[in-house]
Amino acid sequence: MIDVIVAGGGPTGLMLAAELRLHGVHVVVLERDAEPPPFVRSLGLHVRSIEVMAQRGLLDRFLAQGQQHPLGGFFAGIHKPAPDRLDTAHPYVLGIPQTTTDRLLAERAVELGTEIRRGCELVGLSQDEHGVTVELADGTHLRSRHLVGCDGGRSTVRKLIGVDFPGEPSRVDTLLGEMEVTAPPETVTAVVTEVRKTEKRFGLGPVGDGVFRVVVPAEGVADDRAAPPALEEFKRQLRVFADTDFGVHSPRWLSRFGDATRLVERYRVGRVLLAGDAAHIHPPVGGQGLNLGIQDAFNLGWKLAAVVAGWAPAGLLDSYHAERHPVAAGVLDNTRAQMELLSPEPGPQAVRRLLSELMDFDDVSRYLTEKIIATGIRYDFGAGHELLGRRLRDVRLKQRRLYELMHTGRGLLLDQTGRLSAAGWADRVDHVVDVSEELDTPAVLLRPDGHVAWIGEDQRDLLSHLPTWFGAATD
Ligand SMILES: Cc1cc2nc3c(=O)[nH]c(=O)nc-3n(C[C@H](O)[C@H](O)[C@H](O)COP(=O)(O)OP(=O)(O)OC[C@H]3O[C@@H](n4cnc5c(N)ncnc54)[C@H](O)[C@@H]3O)c2cc1C
Numbered sequence: 001m002i003d004v005i006v007a008g009g010g011p012t013g014l015m016l017a018a019e020l021r022l023h024g025v026h027v028v029v030l031e032r033d034a035e036p037p038p039f040v041r042s043l044g045l046h047v048r049s050i051e052v053m054a055q056r057g058l059l060d061r062f063l064a065q066g067q068q069h070p071l072g073g074f075f076a077g078i079h080k081p082a083p084d085r086l087d088t089a090h091p092y093v094l095g096i097p098q099t100t101t102d103r104l105l106a107e108r109a110v111e112l113g114t115e116i117r118r119g120c121e122l123v124g125l126s127q128d129e130h131g132v133t134v135e136l137a138d139g140t141h142l143r144s145r146h147l148v149g150c151d152g153g154r155s156t157v158r159k160l161i162g163v164d165f166p167g168e169p170s171r172v173d174t175l176l177g178e179m180e181v182t183a184p185p186e187t188v189t190a191v192v193t194e195v196r197k198t199e200k201r202f203g204l205g206p207v208g209d210g211v212f213r214v215v216v217p218a219e220g221v222a223d224d225r226a227a228p229p230a231l232e233e234f235k236r237q238l239r240v241f242a243d244t245d246f247g248v249h250s251p252r253w254l255s256r257f258g259d260a261t262r263l264v265e266r267y268r269v270g271r272v273l274l275a276g277d278a279a280h281i282h283p284p285v286g287g288q289g290l291n292l293g294i295q296d297a298f299n300l301g302w303k304l305a306a307v308v309a310g311w312a313p314a315g316l317l318d319s320y321h322a323e324r325h326p327v328a329a330g331v332l333d334n335t336r337a338q339m340e341l342l343s344p345e346p347g348p349q350a351v352r353r354l355l356s357e358l359m360d361f362d363d364v365s366r367y368l369t370e371k372i373i374a375t376g377i378r379y380d381f382g383a384g385h386e387l388l389g390r391r392l393r394d395v396r397l398k399q400r401r402l403y404e405l406m407h408t409g410r411g412l413l414l415d416q417t418g419r420l421s422a423a424g425w426a427d428r429v430d431h432v433v434d435v436s437e438e439l440d441t442p443a444v445l446l447r448p449d450g451h452v453a454w455i456g457e458d459q460r461d462l463l464s465h466l467p468t469w470f471g472a473a474t475d
Contacts, residue, residue: 002028002144003308005134007122007157009033011042011098012276012293013150014105014114018056019301021112022409025308028144029114030136032121032151036106038253040178040213042098042290047071048374049291050090052298054394055450057407061104066096074286075334075368076341076352077200080359083366088375089394089401098290122151125160127271146304148273150293153260155278161269167281167332170258173218174201175229175237177254178211182247188212195242200342202241211252216241218256228254259283259339261332267321275300280328282335285342286372292331295374296324302409302448311428311471323379334371379451385441391450395438403450405432411470412446414439417457424473425466445469 004020006013009031020027045053045062053059071082071091082091110116124135125147132147149157158165181188181204188204195202203215216237218229231254235245263280267273276293300320306312341352359365370376381389394403397414405412411429413422416436420443422429429445442457447469454465466473 001131002026002142004028004146004148004304005030005132005142005144006148006150007134008149008151008155008276008278009106009116009118010150010152010276010293011102011105011290012278012297013148014102014109014116015294016148016150016275016297016301017109017114017116018105018112019297019409020305020308021109021114022056023302023305023309025305027114028142029109029116030120030122030134030142031116031118032137034119036099036102038099039176039255040097040099040207041176041257041284042101042287044069044096044287045094045101045294046287046291046373047086047088047090047092048377048391049294050092050094051088051375051391051394051403051450052294054090054403055406056409057404058104058108061108062094062096062101065100065104066094068092069095071369071373074372075359076285076338076355078341078352078356078359080356080365083362083369086366086369086373086375087393088373089396101290122156125157125272132271145308146271146273148275148300148304149278150274150276150297151278153277153281155274157272158264158274158278161272163269163274164265165262166265167262168260170221170225170260172201173221173225173256173258175214175216175218175234175254175256177214177229177231177234177251178207179214179231179234179248179251179254180210181212182249183244187244188246191242191244191246198344199241200344204246212246212248214238214248221258222256225256225258229256230254257284261336263325263328263332267325268317273300273304273317273320279324280332282332283339285335285338288331288335288372288374291374292328295327298449299324306428306471313467313469313471316469319379327374327377330371381451381453385452385455387441387444387452388455390452392439392444392446392452395436397434397436399434402436405430406446406448406450409448411448411453413443413462414446415443417442420457420459420462422462422466424463424475425470427474428470429466 003026006029009029017027073079121137134142238245261282275296379389413431415433418433441455445454
């Protein structure tokens with residue numbers, strides 16, 4: 001039997017598949033579309049996702065395909081210099097189109113032995129105490145021990161398991177596409193600068209080869225957002241907002257997106273779990289959705305692998321919902337706040353000016369920035385040291401960096417004392433004796449996702465904490 005079926009080969013599903021394969025899990029990705037889509041939705045990776053790639057030894061591939069930009073300007077588009085003292089070794093935004101991110105993640109998943117079946121749409125499912133049976137559009141069935149719905153905002157898996165998706169419906173649609181323009185570049189820049197003073201959901205910028213990415217508010221909310229808009233609609237709306245259609249022509253692709261904001265009530269029903277857009281949707285302000293999905297997968301992968309391997313302690317799989325649901329709720333809230341700040345109405349504009357002034361205080365700027373780049377997340381592991389529950393940044397050790405030790409996806413005991421032992425967990429936890437000037441704790445136990453599970457120097461205390469995350473010791 002297949003261990004895990006992942007429905008959906010977007011960034012979340014591909015990241016999850018790769019994480020599962022690191023632990024030898026038999027995983028099959030079912031992807032409805034025969035070919036990857038041409039649409040470029042996400043434009044980049046934020047710090048925590050960049051760190052995730054570094055933790056798995058993938059960052060060089062992403063850096064080679066992307067462009068590093070200074071941090072800042074992504075909270076409701078309010079431009080301020082990056083705050084001082086950000087707690088990361090990677091203080092930048094990595095500009096990289098989603099089509100490239102998806103390709104790199106697919107390559108990685110396949111390298112690790114994932115089977116990706118394209119043109120395979122999941123249309124039905126049932127589960128019992130031993131596994132999940134999945135029905136495909138061609139009428140065939142597959143059986144697995146677990147199923148993860150990474151099938152996007154309109155998730156079929158979510159609907160089939162009857163999980164509610166409460167929140168707010170779309171109030172406005174936005175048109176997005178890539179096309180050529182006949183207007184000279186200086187006209188484009190001048191007009192766009194003027195329009196953006198009042199309409200923040202407007203943009204026209206070059207993406208290379210004479211092609212422009214065009215963003216403009218749509219006339220209304222579409223019944224079927226999957227149906228692409230016509231070029232004529234772009235022209236009409238450009239004229240409404242800019243008094244010119246810039247002579248747009250020769251579209252590469254045209255799409256529309258809404259601003260619905262929704263979050264599932266449960267991330268798990270029995271053997272079926274949800275991740276990425278299947279679990280949460282929100283407007284793309286701040287560029288967080290893909291990042292959130294990748295980080296869901298990073299949280300879930302090792303836990304589900306532990307269940308498959310049979311060593312997962314009680315409650316480990318449920319900690320996925322407990323940890324990630326509040327994170328998504330926080331992202332939804334910051335996008336709601338940002339959407340208010342983008343409104344051209346006088347009230348929100350006044351709040352925007354006030355917030356802009358407040359962001360001149362470094363602490364305020366850092367607080368808002370950390371919300372978006374997702375480095376401030378602290379999972380609730382109980383009271384204790386300020387690092388407990390947080391991910392540890394990529395500290396420099398004597399001869400290497402911390403994240404170089406985490407490529408295998410196993411737990412890590414970083415021991416600056418040389419007196420500790422995790423011998424009973426040697427198949428799940430690497431024990432490294434090394435020192436870092438950046439770390440003033442004797443030892444830390446890191447989960448495979450880099451979050452600090454224990455801090456201390458007492459062997460007996462360590463032995464009492466290891467089973468919480470890594471199960472029983474082997475003899
Ligand atoms: C205009 C726009 C700009 C954005 N910009 C950013 C940004 O800058 N940064 C950022 O982080 N995020 C951004 N996002 C959000 C980001 O694109 C999504 O959050 C991200 O794609 C979610 O990834 P996913 O894998 O969860 O879902 P998806 O990318 O939607 O992938 C789901 C996959 O499942 C497949 N599928 C669906 N149904 C089935 C089925 N029944 N059976 C099998 N397969 C199925 C689909 O074909 C698809 O390939 C943006 C979104 C939009 C619309």
